[in-house]
Amino acid sequence: RKEVEQDPGPFNVPEGATVAFNCTYSNSASQSFFWYRQDCRKEPKLLMSVYSSGNEDGRFTAQLNRASQYISLLIRDSKLSDSATYLCVVNPPGSARQLTFGSGTQLTVLP
Amino acid sequence: ETGVTQSPTHLIKTRGQQVTLRCSSQSGHNTVSWYQQALGQGPQFIFQYYREEENGRGNFPPRFSGLQFPNYSSELNVNALELDDSALYLCASSLAGGGSPLHFGNGTRLTVT
Numbered sequence: 001r002k003e004v005e006q007d008p009g010p011f012n013v014p015e016g017a018t019v020a021f022n023c024t025y026s027n028s029a030s031q032s033f034f035w036y037r038q039d040c041r042k043e044p045k046l047l048m049s050v051y052s053s054g055n056e057d058g059r060f061t062a063q064l065n066r067a068s069q070y071i072s073l074l075i076r077d078s079k080l081s082d083s084a085t086y087l088c089v090v091n092p093p094g095s096a097r098q099l100t101f102g103s104g105t106q107l108t109v110l111p
Numbered sequence: 112e113t114g115v116t117q118s119p120t121h122l123i124k125t126r127g128q129q130v131t132l133r134c135s136s137q138s139g140h141n142t143v144s145w146y147q148q149a150l151g152q153g154p155q156f157i158f159q160y161y162r163e164e165e166n167g168r169g170n171f172p173p174r175f176s177g178l179q180f181p182n183y184s185s186e187l188n189v190n191a192l193e194l195d196d197s198a199l200y201l202c203a204s205s206l207a208g209g210g211s212p213l214h215f216g217n218g219t220r221l222t223v224t
Binding site: 004034041042043044045046049087098099100101102103104 | 144146151152153154155156159167169201212213214215216217218220
């Protein structure tokens with residue numbers, strides 16, 4: 001079983017749609033969780049951290065369910081500029097800053 | 112604030128050769144991590160350096176080695192290149208400690224023929 005699993009997609013959605021990505025992780029003792037965004041042939045960039053209480057940043061909402069070892073990202077009112085690969089990232093315990101990345105979910109927002 | 116910079120941007124090498132990739136960390140960041148990203152995959156952790164010492168290593172063979180210098184810049188060296196080493200190599204810097212995010216450089220795209 002992969003340490004971090006994501007649906008690879010692709011997700012093709014129209015502008016203005018709401019889209020949700022899911023991710024599961026295998027190490028129940030993991031402490032830190034993130035979503036990164038990666039544009040084609042570019043480096044990953046931090047989109048947002050994920051907290052147990054859930055957190056929101058504008059049109060983006062991240063949720064963490066520790067009991068199910070499940071992380072989600074919701075994008076509301078999709079923009080063309082949201083087209084990218086979204087990487088689910090977990091920091092396993094005892095491994096300071098050694099992040100484990102999922103394979104990414106590809107999103108294309110269509111005009 | 113200067114971000115993470117990597118050089119070279121692109122590189123083509125022949126199987127069996129050796130390569131050195133370079134990374135300058137973001138100003139004030141004392142920890143550097145290296146990742147390998149194959150096409151269609153997420154980045155895979157290679158190793159991390161803190162205060163010039165290796166501070167964790169992923170599942171990569173010994174022919175992948177590194178250095179960190181007093182100014183926190185870093186090198187990744189790969190010996191005896193194999194075709195499967197073709198990938199995007201990403202350097203990321205951060206402050207030590209579990210809460211600070213990673214800041215990635217633009218990466219070096221290595222092609223081994």
